[in-house]
Amino acid sequence: MADLNRSTVLVTGAGGRTGQIVYRKLKEKTDQYVARGLVRTDESKEKIGGADDVFVGDIRNADSIGPAIQGIDTLIILTSAVPRMKPGFDISKGGRPEFYYEDGAYPEQVDWIGQKNQIDAAKAAEVKQIVLVGSMGGTNPNHPLNSLGNGNILIWKRKAEQYLADSGIPYTIIRAGGLQDKDGGVRELLVGKDDELLQTDTKTITRADVAEVCIQALQFEEAKFKAFDLASKPEGTGTPTKDFKAMFSQITARF
Template sequence: MAIPTRGSSFSTPPISIFYQRQPTCSLFPKFRNLPFLSYFSLSSSLNKGYTCRSKFRALIVAMADASRPTVLVTGAGGRTGQIVHKKLKERSDQFVGRGLVRTEESKEKIGGAEDVFVGDIRDANSIGPAIEGIDALIILTSAVPKMKPGFDPSKGGRPEFYFEEGAYPEQVDWIGQKNQIDAAKAVGVKQIVLVGSMGGMNPNHPLNSLGNGNILVWKRKAEQYLADSGIPYTIIRAGGLQDKEGGIRELLVGKDDELLQTETRTIARADVAEVCIQALQYEEAKFKAFDLASKPEGTGTPTKDFKSLFSQISTRF
């Protein structure tokens, strides 16, 4: 038997125990049939109570570590990525969390820990160390348009936007995400959660005109690449992101941008972050692609049953 987290498909197959001779340690009979996650030998020195207990204590800790999936969130320095990274670290009993950011400055912004890696998703070689050994990947990287200087809102009109050289959606949302998917597939990840955006059904969506980047076009191309990869996936196409408290609204799932035709087309970043992590825990979330929004605060019932939420979804892409 395995030792999975609640609802998780991340489990480790049992591995046998061998030992040099039958120990008399009083703790051994209690654990001899457990699926230990690494081979080890028990020598006669384990007959000594203190050594025995300390050895087993260390072993049990190692078992607990090995039974938790290692999850990497890329774009961990972004506003939504920071929330996902924080939630993973807060649930250290369920996950071993890692982060990938683009700069040392971003790394320091989220604590500067050793499990936060610095790499450029446009360079496949630079992200290898972060992805090595992971069980799941949450992709939150995205090209970010910048406003051209000189805009004066008092004069009316609309601001103009641009993307920095080399940081267009084609490089970040297509090539960068493709690099992540390829690297994750190479190390045998069990699931990839990709956060995109609603609006991809409309090539003339206003977001595509920002900086002439066609950002939704390139995001959609990466989503299709993931869906065709053979890796279990969850594609979340979020509505308008809001910096509001999460966990207090009823979440809504949809398809084909239908939610954009309603009054419920926004969602708190914290709720998107929660759905990312919940998607790792339920089979019902795998091989699914869906739009995500929420009802206004104070209406409906705050979503707590994520298995039921994912069960509502039937669309694979």
């Protein structure tokens, strides 16, 4: 039976480094949210606690994600293709490492088809909002990330973002800067558009801060139908962001 006072939120990619934080934060807010996670393997499920609210499914296969999405109110998409370094690279000899994607796990399959499947399933389930975490750099087709493993990852991510923006579902698209594994909540967050922040010295963000913005986006109407770049000032400069309504209110870009 649906919980009338709490919102049921599914985090996909819940086994990833940012996804784990979002899932954990939702689980801590039991008065507001019923958390669910979607992971790709049983190993990932065990890694984040193995609870019954973690579903195992493959986003590339629309049928396999149906049970996780059934009955949710909102969806937070944190799935992403991951390039792997080719073995044999020796940093002491200089040169650059080479990267590859595993067969079937290229950005086209994960970041485009996989995200499209999630958006379609969420639309069929009549979700009220989708939060999608992407990456800065998508305005530049020649961005170095696109050349990793010849995956064109930012191009496919951008295509999925456009698909979401055109879906009619209330959305929040967060294009994160370079991700850091540091404490959240201690920096002033910066929002921008069209990769303008990449021209500055402030183009990184902690995974914990990205996770917090994902959850805050569920709480404010001002976050809906918005797309923005997200980074932060260095710790110790500026004032740590606490007023997320004000932050979302200053964003005007819909894509």
